[in-house]
Amino acid sequence: MPTPAPSAETAQAPSAEHILAQMRETLGEVPAAIEKSVSADPTLIFEHARSKGYAMPPEGGALSNETRTLIYLAVALATSNHACAQVMLKKARTEDISSQKLLEAFRIARLAQATAVLGNAEPLFDLVNERNNGLAGR
DSSP: OOOOOOOHHHHHOOOHHHHHHHHHHHHSSOOHHHHHHHHHOTHHHHHHHHHHHHHSOSSSOSSOHHHHHHHHHHHHHHTTOHHHHHHHHHHHHHTTOOHHHHHHHHHHHHHHHHHHHHHHTHHHHHHHHHHHHHHHTO
8 A cells, every 4th residue: 555645744844963963953952851852752842933923923923032032931939930030041041031030020920920819819818707707796
């Protein structure tokens, strides 16, 4: 049985190594988890590249590259994603993003984390207020 001809999509799809090479060129390095994912399951790199293109389109996006880097850095910091924070800091250095902007992104990430703790504490506040209201009536 003859092998079917590759579809236009398959014929044009870059290899996993090509995607890794592009990441190295753009970011300076590839986080270890991404490198390891390729040998564990090569399809993961294609999904990662697709997701990156969806979130950060190479052309026509509404945000500047600098703004994207700052957002990505802030999210990486707020979610304790050390590998992404390191890569975004290298990118920030390459893009010559000012220290003031980096610190503002940090402050926003810090506020997001503090707000998350505050939001998660709603049941605690309910209990404390319930007890406070119970004491007030005595």
